[in-house]
Amino acid sequence: MAEQEEVLRAEGLRKSYNVGQPNEVEVLHGIDMRLDRADFAALVGPSGSGKSTLLNLIGLLDSPSGGELYLRGQPTREMDDEARTALRGRHIGFVFQFHHLIGAFSALENVLMPWMVANGRPTPEITDVARGLLADVGLEKLSDRRPDQLSGGQQQRVAIARALVTRPSLLLADEPTGNLDTKTAAEIFELLRRFNEQFGCAVLVVTHDPRLSETCDRTITLVDGEIVSDESHPRSRQSR
């Protein structure tokens, strides 16, 4: 079944800093996990538990010290930067807490950016896709605005549209609502949920907010660099 198609699998994933030095510290101690296309998962845990480190490893922004990470079945640990960058660009979308739009480009151009860095000048087709995504996040009228002319919530919506323009199989969001008020945060979560269903794109959200994590189908709890629980609660989906 397509919904159970594996997007990501971690096997004994470890991450240490200052390797080989007296102050060497292991932050992740052998993480095993799997994400499928249909997953809408929250990664929770106290500060310093290694959530961001794990997210960076999964997002191929950082490389593990041990274990293996498979993205769409492809082992990634031995890949060089060039290959990881290409794979990241093709299959992973990111949404960060501080949205990080490129200030010199309009909302529409920001959405197109991941496609442009891979393919160059945008075609009319991909521009339509980007416009469609902006419409999906309710910003079709603001597509020519610069980031500094948008509110925080609007910027985060643009960031979500941007993360989805290449139709990634995995969307990683690091505290995407950490900077927003409750109502806007709920709307953003709603959007992520919709895209998860609409595009069949696995979503993994790091969040501190228990109300938001409860709306996810699955909650992975990380404590001191280990997964202490991985609970599925698909009912939340039906109860919506």
Next chain:
Amino acid sequence: MWVEATIAMRFLRQGRAQTTLILLGIAVGVAVVVFVTAIIGGLQDNLIDRTLGTQSHIRVEAPRDVNLVAPAPAGTLQLVLEDPRPQALRPIDNWLEVQDVLDGLPGITAVSPVVSGPAFGRRGQALESVALVGIDLERYLRVIALDESMVEGRLEVGSGNAVIGRQLATDLGLRLGGKLRLEAGDGRDAVVNVAGIFELGVRELDSRYVYVDLKQAQSLLALPGGVTVIDVTVEDLFSADAMAARVAGLTGLQAEGWMQTNAQLMNALTSQRMSTNMISFFVAVSVALAIASVLAVSVTQRTREIGILRAMGTRRAQMLRVFLVQGAVLGLAGSAIGALAGLGLVWMFNNLGPGLFDVPLPPSLVPAAMALATVAGVVSAMVPASRASRMDPVEAIRG
């Protein structure tokens, strides 16, 4: 490359104040290079023109008289004390054949035989020492544009006509049509008619030169059928010394290029050229440093944006190019503005300045200055660009 160029241009446009300032800085530097190089070039051309306006590129003469000393037998130490020989006026042997040989040499554009020697010019009680120059007018004009220096009368030698310098005319109180007695010693003298007066702008020449027909000079100087000098013009001004050596080798005569004759001038020209190059070099260095510092600040300011671009799949090489393009664009645009300003300054110098000499603009100067600034821009962008490309996205996004 499209996306790198687009990002680079947007980054530059977004930092408008910074970009404008740095462009102005580069423009000022390039304007200075263009203007100074053009001025120095103009000055050099002017000096060479003036120098070569009155002398040929190569002067071929009969070899100098030297004492012939028999070599000492082997094993014997020979101490020689000799008096240098006096250099009597000597004609060039077989000068017509030499002239034919030189006429046929590639790289030589004009050959002119000259008889030249000392004489006195007398009018009434006034006596002036003059340099008698017998010429074949048609050939001589191809070496020295005497016709351009005529101020009065006609340029006509032969049939008892002579052309003299303005200063000599003043000193002897001569006007057009006046009679000048030339005395070459040993009772050889002649009276010539002043057909024209020239002004070469060199006092020594204007007060001494008397141009007459080749034949008349030959008879006055007791060198029937002979010439003392063959003046040669070459195609490439700066190959004169090499060509002179070749002529000397071919003919066994003494040949001296203008660069040798004017060693001091050449020295001054070389020093000027060196100082121009130094100015260009230091301007290029300061342009490079300015661009490097602006881009270094930009990389720091844009750390997060670089991180996010890397996260969304921008390759290291692309990131590198984004900043290299910025360096190139700054260099190119700044130098284009600077070149325009430099051209404006040259125009002002030529049209509104003191008018001492005309400053020509070598066609390669502007492209060369722009290429220099663009290369300086790219090179200086290397360091910040490579820092941007090596940024760890995780660190960069964290800020």
